[in-house]
Amino acid sequence: xxxxxxxxxxxxxxxxxxLAIISAAGAQIAINYDNDVKLTAAADKLSSDIRYxxxxxxxxxxxxxxxxxxxxxxxxxxxxxxxNNETVIEDPFIDPANSRPNDPTSRLNVSLSSKFGVNxxxxxxGGDNLQYIGINELGEVVPPDTYFSDDHWIExxxxxxxxxxxxxxxxxxxxxxxxxxxx
Numbered sequence: 001x002x003x004x005x006x007x008x009x010x011x012x013x014x015x016x017x018x019l020a021i022i023s024a025a026g027a028q029i030a031i032n033y034d035n036d037v038k039l040t041a042a043a044d045k046l047s048s049d050i051r052y053x054x055x056x057x058x059x060x061x062x063x064x065x066x067x068x069x070x071x072x073x074x075x076x077x078x079x080x081x082x083x084n085n086e087t088v089i090e091d092p093f094i095d096p097a098n099s100r101p102n103d104p105t106s107r108l109n110v111s112l113s114s115k116f117g118v119n120x121x122x123x124x125x126g127g128d129n130l131q132y133i134g135i136n137e138l139g140e141v142v143p144p145d146t147y148f149s150d151d152h153w154i155e156x157x158x159x160x161x162x163x164x165x166x167x168x169x170x171x172x173x174x175x176x177x178x179x180x181x182x183x
Contacts, residue, residue, distance in 0.1 A: 032167075039169040040182075042118035042162050046075070047171055047180045049110065050133070050141075053077050054178045058139030067132040068123040068160070074109035075120065080134075112162065121163040126156030133158055133173065141178040 050066060057064045063080040078086040088108045112118040123130055125143045134142040141158065158173035170183040 031165075035164050035167050038116045038118055039162055039164050039167060042112040042116040042164075043169045043171055043182050045110075045116075046112065046160065046162070047182060049075075049077070050171075050173065050178075050180060053135055054139045054141065057135045057137060061137045063137055064135040065132045066135070068120055068130070069109075070120050070123065072109075073113045073119055074111045076109050116164070118162050118164045121161040121168065123158075123160045125158050130158075135178070139178065140176045141173055142175060 053064045053066055065078045065080050065086065066075060067078065068075045076088060078088055080086055112120065123133075125133075130143065136142055143156075143158070154175050156175065158175070160171040160173075162169045162171070172181045172183055173179070
């Protein structure tokens with residue numbers, strides 16, 4: 001009887017099944033990692049823009065408002081003068097990838113979904129949905145005017161939740177101080 005070299009069909013099938021299981025697990029890890037990286041990048045972008053607005057308000061001595069449009073999936077910043085007139089701020093929100101030639105204001109909208117595939121899921125203050133965050137001329141982060149009637153508003157936090165494929169990342173902003181925590 002001669003020695004035969006090679007593998008049986010059963011051995012080859014077992015190796016293929018093992019490789020398929022390892023590949024499937026690796027693919028899921030890669031997808032989760034990609035979601036995590038994009039969520040973190042989007043949270044960093046938004047928190048960086050908020051920090052920029054705080055510094056700009058403090059340095060230029062004027063009020064700002066960061067508006068969140070959750071339905072359309074963007075945010076933008078406004079300069080608010082003493083007469084409560086709003087002027088859209090182009091810095092730091094110019095995003096050429098998001099601009100549309102026929103709509104000059106579109107280049108002022110920051111869409112996290114177009115760049116990172118991430119949506120702004122919610123923006124709340126003390127559990128209530130909000131449209132914007134105010135930043136006064138001292139660089140203090142303040143809630144919309146309707147909250148000032150409550151003496152305990154300072155105990156609440158701004159919370160912005162970003163979402164991608166069922167995973168979330170939250171940004172918590174302390175009133176007045178503007179301290180930002182990524183959760």
